[in-house]
Amino acid sequence: MDITTAVYNAARDGKLKLIQKLLSNKSPEELESLAEEKTQGGTPLLIASRYGHLEVVDYLIAHCKANVELGGSVNFDGETIEGAPPLWAASAAGHLPVVKTLLKHGASVNNATLTNSTPLRAACFDGHLEIVRYLVEHRADMEVANRHGHTCLMISCYKGHKEIAKFLLDKGADVNRKSVKGNTALHDCAESGSLDIMKMLLKCNARMERDGYGMTPLLAASVTGHTNIVEYLAHQPRTSREERIDALELLGATFVDKKRDLLGAMKYWRRAMELRQPGDKASSLAKPPPGPPISAYSCAQEVNTAEELEALITDPDEMRMQALLVRERILGPSHPDTSYYIRYRGAVYADSVP
Numbered sequence: 001m002d003i004t005t006a007v008y009n010a011a012r013d014g015k016l017k018l019i020q021k022l023l024s025n026k027s028p029e030e031l032e033s034l035a036e037e038k039t040q041g042g043t044p045l046l047i048a049s050r051y052g053h054l055e056v057v058d059y060l061i062a063h064c065k066a067n068v069e070l071g072g073s074v075n076f077d078g079e080t081i082e083g084a085p086p087l088w089a090a091s092a093a094g095h096l097p098v099v100k101t102l103l104k105h106g107a108s109v110n111n112a113t114l115t116n117s118t119p120l121r122a123a124c125f126d127g128h129l130e131i132v133r134y135l136v137e138h139r140a141d142m143e144v145a146n147r148h149g150h151t152c153l154m155i156s157c158y159k160g161h162k163e164i165a166k167f168l169l170d171k172g173a174d175v176n177r178k179s180v181k182g183n184t185a186l187h188d189c190a191e192s193g194s195l196d197i198m199k200m201l202l203k204c205n206a207r208m209e210r211d212g213y214g215m216t217p218l219l220a221a222s223v224t225g226h227t228n229i230v231e232y233l234a235h236q237p238r239t240s241r242e243e244r245i246d247a248l249e250l251l252g253a254t255f256v257d258k259k260r261d262l263l264g265a266m267k268y269w270r271r272a273m274e275l276r277q278p279g280d281k282a283s284s285l286a287k288p289p290p291g292p293p294i295s296a297y298s299c300a301q302e303v304n305t306a307e308e309l310e311a312l313i314t315d316p317d318e319m320r321m322q323a324l325l326v327r328e329r330i331l332g333p334s335h336p337d338t339s340y341y342i343r344y345r346g347a348v349y350a351d352s353v354p
Helices: 003-013 016-022 029-034 044-050 053-062 086-093 096-104 119-126 129-138 152-159 164-172 185-192 195-203 217-224 227-234 241-258 262-276 306-314 316-329 336-352
Strands: 072-076 079-084
Touching: 003 016, 003 029, 003 044, 003 053, 003 072, 016 053, 029 044, 044 053, 044 072, 044 086, 044 096, 044 306, 053 096, 053 336, 079 086, 079 217, 079 227, 086 096, 086 119, 119 129, 119 152, 129 164, 152 164, 152 185, 152 195, 152 241, 164 306, 185 195, 185 217, 185 227, 217 227, 217 241, 227 241, 241 262, 241 316, 262 306, 306 316, 316 336
Parallel strands: none
Antiparallel strands: 072 079
């Protein structure tokens, strides 16, 4: 094993005395060179920061003049992060003392990975509130987004980190910022089921807007099956009757295909039908006229009456077909969920053929 690999492994394992032994009698130039050598894509300082070995970090910076900004490859939960600076690694892993040391030695608080993820975003992702606070206190920019346009507030909402989301909102994070695909923090709450955070966002004047696929947060909650979000948003004064109906019908489709709960699906489809046909014919809200029969759907058509709806419960295959029709009508043919469940249902039918 060469000395570069040996130093890297010792830094990973927090073996300061071994590092001191390996580097004894090295010139300042040799020490600086060794500190910048990469093993498995990362420097000794990066790997020591990743695993929170404060004494090793201090030694590498003070004795070897290790570059606190030099990024590299580091592994988190089986995923390799490229171009991660030591501060990013320490923040992602939750090592506040290392974060403080790196900043004290001049690390840039907004130095990002190759995908433009900042140390603050890394701390938000894994819920390290104290590090989030410390980084913001040291001028971390809350609005730097990664390559997908996702901000620190968005990832906090998606991961369900309520206290971090509250802290960011209190500090003035942009509640209506949009990602590259047009989603907002409200969409992330809807997809994760974080109702408490959603309520905070709405109190901060978050707007119910559509993303690039035309999805509102209400529809996003229906697609992901978060009934708590659907029920809350469906009863908001700003939600129209048509939006409530679409949400309930789409939620029913989700119960068919994702939850495999046909009785649950019927419950939501009944509620939608009651909203469409409240008893007063003048106020009935019919479904759009059906298009030409589609052979891939066995020429099935959506049900339009309570009687037709009740008849579905005796035919699970017909319920699954209804779910496809509902999803395509509400989400449109280009939405990923539409095409996915068409392919999935086709594969199931193909497998059932002798």
